[in-house]
Amino acid sequence: xxxxxxAWAALGALWFGGVAAGLGWLASYANRPGAAGRxxxxxxxxxxxxxxxxxxxxxxFVHPRCSCSRxxxxxxxxxxxxxxxxxxxxVLFLRPDGVAPGWEQSELWSDAQRLPAASVxxxxxxxxxxxxxxxxxxxxxxxxxDGRLLFAGGLTASRGHPGESVGRVSLLALLDxxxxxxxxxxxxxxxxxxxxxxxxxxxxxDSCCDxx
Amino acid sequence: xxxxxPVATPSEPxxxxxxPPARPAASRAEQLLHSYEQxxxxxxxxxxxxxxxxxxVTGIVFSLCISPRVWAGSESRTHVHVWAAxxxxxxxxxxxxxxxxxxxxxxxxxHGIAVAQMLMSALxxxxxxxxxxxxxxxxxxxxxxxxxxxxxxxxxxxxxxxLDHLLRGIWWPESVYGVFVASEWRWVEHAAWVAxxxxxLVIACLRGAREMRERAAATAGxxxxxxxLRASQQEVEAANRARSEFVANVSxxxxxxxxxxxxxxxxxxxxxxEDGRExxxxxxxxxxxxxxxxxxxxxxxxxxxxIEAGHMELDLQTFDVRKMVDEMISTIDxxxxxxxxxxxxxxxxxxxxxxxxxxxxxQILFNLLSNAAKFTHDGTVRLSVARCGGASVTGxxxxxxxxxxxxxxxxxxxxxxxxxxxxxxxxSIARKYGGTGLGLAIVARFCALMNxxxxxxxxxxxxxxxxxxxxxxxxxxxxxxxAAAS
Numbered sequence: 203x204x205x206x207x208x209a210w211a212a213l214g215a216l217w218f219g220g221v222a223a224g225l226g227w228l229a230s231y232a233n234r235p236g237a238a239g240r241x242x243x244x245x246x247x248x249x250x251x252x253x254x255x256x257x258x259x260x261x262x263f264v265h266p267r268c269s270c271s272r273x274x275x276x277x278x279x280x281x282x283x284x285x286x287x288x289x290x291x292x293v294l295f296l297r298p299d300g301v302a303p304g305w306e307q308s309e310l311w312s313d314a315q316r317l318p319a320a321s322v323x324x325x326x327x328x329x330x331x332x333x334x335x336x337x338x339x340x341x342x343x344x345x346x347x348d349g350r351l352l353f354a355g356g357l358t359a360s361r362g363h364p365g366e367s368v369g370r371v372s373l374l375a376l377l378d379x380x381x382x383x384x385x386x387x388x389x390x391x392x393x394x395x396x397x398x399x400x401x402x403x404x405x406x407x408d409s410c411c412d413x414x
Numbered sequence: 415x416x417x418x419x420p421v422a423t424p425s426e427p428x429x430x431x432x433x434p435p436a437r438p439a440a441s442r443a444e445q446l447l448h449s450y451e452q453x454x455x456x457x458x459x460x461x462x463x464x465x466x467x468x469x470x471v472t473g474i475v476f477s478l479c480i481s482p483r484v485w486a487g488s489e490s491r492t493h494v495h496v497w498a499a500x501x502x503x504x505x506x507x508x509x510x511x512x513x514x515x516x517x518x519x520x521x522x523x524x525h526g527i528a529v530a531q532m533l534m535s536a537l538x539x540x541x542x543x544x545x546x547x548x549x550x551x552x553x554x555x556x557x558x559x560x561x562x563x564x565x566x567x568x569x570x571x572x573x574x575x576x577l578d579h580l581l582r583g584i585w586w587p588e589s590v591y592g593v594f595v596a597s598e599w600r601w602v603e604h605a606a607w608v609a610x611x612x613x614x615l616v617i618a619c620l621r622g623a624r625e626m627r628e629r630a631a632a633t634a635g636x637x638x639x640x641x642x643l644r645a646s647q648q649e650v651e652a653a654n655r656a657r658s659e660f661v662a663n664v665s666x667x668x669x670x671x672x673x674x675x676x677x678x679x680x681x682x683x684x685x686x687x688e689d690g691r692e693x694x695x696x697x698x699x700x701x702x703x704x705x706x707x708x709x710x711x712x713x714x715x716x717x718x719x720x721i722e723a724g725h726m727e728l729d730l731q732t733f734d735v736r737k738m739v740d741e742m743i744s745t746i747d748x749x750x751x752x753x754x755x756x757x758x759x760x761x762x763x764x765x766x767x768x769x770x771x772x773x774x775x776x777q778i779l780f781n782l783l784s785n786a787a788k789f790t791h792d793g794t795v796r797l798s799v800a801r802c803g804g805a806s807v808t809g810x811x812x813x814x815x816x817x818x819x820x821x822x823x824x825x826x827x828x829x830x831x832x833x834x835x836x837x838x839x840x841x842s843i844a845r846k847y848g849g850t851g852l853g854l855a856i857v858a859r860f861c862a863l864m865n866x867x868x869x870x871x872x873x874x875x876x877x878x879x880x881x882x883x884x885x886x887x888x889x890x891x892x893x894x895x896x897a898a899a900s
Contacts, residue, residue, distance in 0.1 A: 210522050217509055217526075221533050224502040226581070228540055231494055233586040267490065269481035273543055298488040328487075339485075359588040362481065362543040368588060396487030 232361040235388030236338030238354075239403045245349035246333050251323065254290040258346050258377070262357075263331050265339035266295045266308040268392035270362035274340035275313050277357035281370055282318060286378040289344065291320035296339075296394050299327045331394050335403045339391035344373060352376050355387030362390070439634045446630035451563075454626075456518040458561045462527045463514035465558075469534050470507040473499040476541045495541055506533045528567045531555040532574035553611055560615040563622035568612050576605035654722065662719040665712050672712065676705045714852035721859045728863060730888055733772045735765040735813055739799055742776055746783045754792040757783075762800035768813055769887040774860045778868075781853040782817040782880050790821035790877070802883055812866070812885040820877040829870050833858035857882070864888045 245253065253259050262278055264271045275293070282288060293314045297306040306324055314322045325331055334343060344353040353376055359367040372382035395402045477499035483490040510530040513523040535551045542548040552575055559567050579601040582590045591600055679701045686694040720726040743759055750757040768775075779797075786795045795817070802814040824832065833854050857880075861868045866884035873879050 214522065214526060217505075218529060218533075221502065221505050224498070224505065225533065225536055225540070225578075228494070228498050228502065228537075229582060229586060232540065233588075265485050267483070267485045269483075269493070296487075301488050360544075360586065364543060364545075366591075392484055393486035396489045399487050 232363065232390075234361075235356070236340075236391055236393065238386075238389060239335030239337040239341070241335045241343050241351055241354045242333075243351050245345050249330060249333055251292050251294070251330060252290075252321075253345075253349075256347050258287070258289040258344060258352070260289040260291045260373070261334065261343045261345075262291070262293045263325070263334070263336035263339065263341045263343075263394060264293060264295050264310060264314070265392045265394055266297075266306040266310055268310070268339040270358075270391045271310060271339045272313070273358045273362045273364040274342075274356065274391060275310060275317070276364045277367065277370055278320070278342075279317055281357065281373055282320065284374060286374075288319055289377060291317070293317065293320055293322050294325040294330055295322065296328050296331060297324050297326050298396075298399070328394055328399070332403050337394055337403055338389040339394055341389045341391075341394075342369065342373070344376060353382065353385050355384075356389035356391070358390050360390055439631070439638045442637055443627075443631045443634035446633050447627055450626045450630060451623075452519045454561075454563055455520075455524060459514040459518040459523055459527065461561070462531070462558075463511045466507040466511040466514075466527075466530065466534070469538070470499075470503045473503040473534075473538055473541055476538065480542065498537070499541055503534070503537060506530050506537060524562050524564065524567050525570050528559050528571040529574055531559060532571045532578075535575070536578050552608065556608070556611055556615060560619055563619045563626070565616040565619040568615055568619075572605070572608050572612055575608050576601065579604045655724070658719045658722040662716060662725065665716040665719060669709065669712050669716070672705055672709050676702060676709065679705065711852070714856060717856050718852060718859065721863065726859075726863060728771045728888065729773060730769060731772055732767050732769045733775075734767045735799065736761055738772060738776060739765075739779070739797070742779050742783075743797075746780060746787075749784050750787040750795050753787060753790060755787055755790050756794045758794055758796045760796070760798040764801055765799060765813065766801070768884060770864050770884055771860075771888070774864065775884060778857050778860050778882055779815060779817075781857050782815070782882065785853050786817050786819035786821065786878070786880075790819040793820035793877070795819050812883055815882040815884075816879060817882075818873065818877060818879045820875075823876050824870065824872055824878050829872070832870055833868070 245259075251259075251261065260278075262274065264274065278291070278293070282291065295306045295311055295314070311322065314320065323330075331337075331341075334341075336343075338356075340356045340358065342353070342355060342357050343351065346352050353369075353373055355369045355372075357367060357369045357373070359365060367387070368384055369387035372384050372387065375382040474496070477493065477495040481493045481495045484493045507530065510523070510527045513520070513526055517523045532552065532555065535549075535555055538551055539545070539548045556568065556571060559571055579590060583598070583601045587600075679698050683695055683698040683702070686698060717726070739759070739761060743757065747757055783795060783797065796819070798814075798816040798818070800814055801811065803811050858868055861882060861884070864884055865888055866882065868880065868882045871879040871881065
């Protein structure tokens with residue numbers, strides 16, 4: 203083989219290796235879950251979120267500006283369409299302290315409002331998110347009619363990636379009164395709270411959303 | 415002013431150019447095939463270069479529209495996707511685009527482009543959140559890669575797709591297959607769908623390559639035939655020139671003794687007349703008549719041979735047309751009247767002068783008028799001369815000579831071969847009217863030499879009409895081959 207051919211092959215391999223490494227890092231970023239909080243095992247009495255007697259309640263905590271959560275809202279729509287028993291669904295949009303009025307009414311808010319049988323609520327200062335231990339946008343919690351926690355986790359398989367996921371499959375099983383494959387899944391999305399936010403719930407792990 | 419313009423140097427030896435060696439069709443076909451392939455490779459490379467850059471920009475636009483910023487509470491910063499689209503997209507797109515521009519047609523270029531295209535698919539799919547619609551970029555890209563008509567380029571592209579799914583399936587099965595644990599062979603299913611498309615693309619590539627090979631073989635065969643024809647044509651032209659030269663030489667050698675025969679028979683005739691030997695006078699007259707006929711024939715052959723051998727010269731001068739025609743009439747009048755014909759001449763007022771070969775112009779008219787007289791009995795031979803504007807083949811103003819007779823006329827078939835040497839309108843004509851069949855052939859060649867034209871018509875009232883147009887100024891002599899062809 204000629205020297206020039208070897209040089210080209212080496213250059214090509216270097217280029218391919220570099221790009222492949224970049225794509226690999228991007229994939230690992232997309233599959234790195236966000237911080238998981240500790241959700242209360244029973245419905246907290248202090249919560250102002252309305253429940254419906256005799257029906258399970260599904261909560262989805264969303265950061266209104268998080269582009270990754272678009273997939274979570276889409277997955278929720280898919281879940282509600284396919285669920286055997288439709289739960290009382292509440293989508294809570296974070297409104298941090300000190301932001302302008304209407305800050306939370308993003309495109310994602312409009313998408314959530316179009317969901318069937320789902321209430322869209324504003325979570326001022328993230329009080330409810332803190333109460334339910336939600337740290338990452340896309341956090342879903344399913345409480346049974348008796349107020350016990352049945353599921354905690356995300357609805358997507360990776361960051362901003364719609365499609366079949368273990369979280370969705372587990373929730374569908376629970377709503378069909380079947381045994382779910384899992385009762386907790388990772389959550390992929392933006393952080394609901396900044397580093398300096400007061401009353402930020404404790405996390406089991408570091409936040410997923412830091413762009414390293 | 416008289417100028418002599420040689421058409422070719424008479425002393426120049428006849429050069430017989432050796433025909434170029436025929437190109438072997440098989441090797442020529444290989445050359446052509448390589449050339450076609452290179453053309454397609456280069457064209458496709460040039461298509462991919464802008465596509466790469468467009469995809470890069472598209473990726474950046476996607477990331478800015480879909481995920482511009484990442485949030486933590488009320489704080490935000492630029493999303494990783496934006497940086498990835500800009501930096502990683504550039505790393506994927508720019509090197510192959512540069513290769514396409516700097517090294518088009520190279521094997522490494524198209525393989526690099528194929529790999530880059532698949533890597534770009536992976537990036538775009540990621541940036542759009544793994545949307546199923548974006549996966550069509552993979553299939554569209556494979557079809558585009560098949561533009562190369564080189565099935566080998568599909569291999570690295572397919573390997574990249576398969577490898578991507580294999581590695582993602584190992585490390586992040588849920589993001590690809592939606593489950594925590596997937597079969598280690600699940601990637602094969604995805605790769606199989608890509609291979610499914612590959613099958614058809616490979617068939618298309620092979621068909622395209624076969625068509626190119628057939629086209630190359632056909633073109634090479636055609637080129638070979640053209641080469642052979644060209645060689646044969648050169649051989650024929652060389653042989654024609656050699657023959658014409660030979661004929662010219664022989665005619666010249668014949669004319670010298672014939673002139674001597676005519677001269678001495680004239681001297682003998684004068685002596686016989688002075689001595690009153692009537693019988694000898696009659697015999698010597700027959701010798702002179704036969705010799706002059708033979709001399710005319712040889713002169714005609716010599717003229718034609720000179721033209722065809724490229725040795726005919728033009729003696730260009732400016733002369734008065736009316737004066738030339740008047741002199742011609744005094745010479746030809748007796749010939750025309752011999753068959754009981756009448757010569758009618760019409761000359762326009764503004765004939766003026768032309769710059770051409772006086773002798774050849776005179777011979778053209780002599781040949782046409784004597785030809786008309788020969789085939790007309792107790793009829794009329796008309797000569798009309800007028801200026802013509804832009805009607806000659808040169809497009810220059812000139813003079814038109816029209817010779818009309820009331821003779822036997824011509825059929826279309828006869829007209830088609832009238833100006834060929836040694837050919838008369840009909841074989842029986844030679845027996846009945848005599849002649850050599852050279853007169854009109856010489857007329858046609860002289861006209862062509864002087865950038866003029868001659869044509870024949872059949873007037874409705876019968877007979878024949880010959881029209882000669884000569885330019886007012888003959889500038890350059892026509893090449894011998896053109897003159898002969900006309």
